Amino acid sequence: MAGKTALIAGATGLIGKELLQFLLSASEYDKVIAIVRRSIGIDHPKLDERMVDFDHLDQYSEIFAVDDVFCCLGTTIKKAKTKDAMWKIDVDYPVTIAKLASSKGARKFLLVSSMNADPDSPIFYSKMKGKLEEEIKQIPFETTAIFRPSLLLGERDEFRLGERAAAAIFTKMPFLFGGPFKKYKAIEGRTVASAMYQVAQKDTAGLNLYPSEKIQEIGG
Template identity: 85%
Template structure:
């Protein structure tokens, strides 16, 4: 169906910046709304850039009257400084976006989560992502798609030593990540973005979880 409107949150991140380009170049969308804290720095006839206060999203609820919502919001404890601040960005903001979009008639919600998301995990990060998934599942959309990538590869604005070291291992000895270990294979942010775009063009009702190995196959 041509003439759709997409909304993207997290358009400046590793996955989001790739996804934004896919959406802008896609024939299926006439307009792409990007909700951001600061200017993205690009121009495109389809791009509707909205600089917002994420703590006051309810004041801009009309911008969530779209067809498909793509959420790639996320941060690190290094940038957020505290777990509370990280939770706000990774959980609270996506949930508010989803609720507003649902109330404004959006049909599809596509979310970047994490491979080990588990609301009962004793570890903060997977527990946080698991709680996010729980909240998103409760919000009514025709289609809800949750993507659980493994370690992400690609150029980030910030340097992450642990991520770089792990990526080096994955790329130098890829034969280790086959069979039952395939799900741990590192994945390019661009691959995740492409899988999200492709999934949005299919009418798959209800909830679908996309594990990392399936994302690899799609992308």
């Protein structure tokens, strides 16, 4: 179906910046709305950049009347400073976006979650992502696609020591991530972005969960 409109949240992140390029170059979309805090500095005829206050997204409800919504929002405790602030960015904002988009008739919602998402996990990050998934699953869309990547590879704006160390292990000893450990294999942010774009073009109604190895298969 040509002539669609996409909305992307998190267009400055590791996955989001790659996904934005896929969407802008895709023939399926005539318009791509990027909701951001600050300008991303891209000039493209398809791009409609909207600087918004994420704490008051309901004030911009008209921009959520789109076909496909891609949510790549997420932060770290180092950047957010507190768990409450992190929860707001990783859970509250995506849920608000989903509710607004659903109310405006959006057909598909595609979300970046985490491999270990579990609402009952004792680990804060995994529990947070699990609660996010629970909330999103309750919002009516024709298609809900949740992507659960493992360790992400790629150039970030900020330095993350843990990710750098894990990436080094994966690069030097990829043989460790075969067989039953395949799901832990690190994955490029661009691969996740590619998979999200491709899934959005398929007629896969209902709830669809994509573990990291499936994401690699689709977007690799």
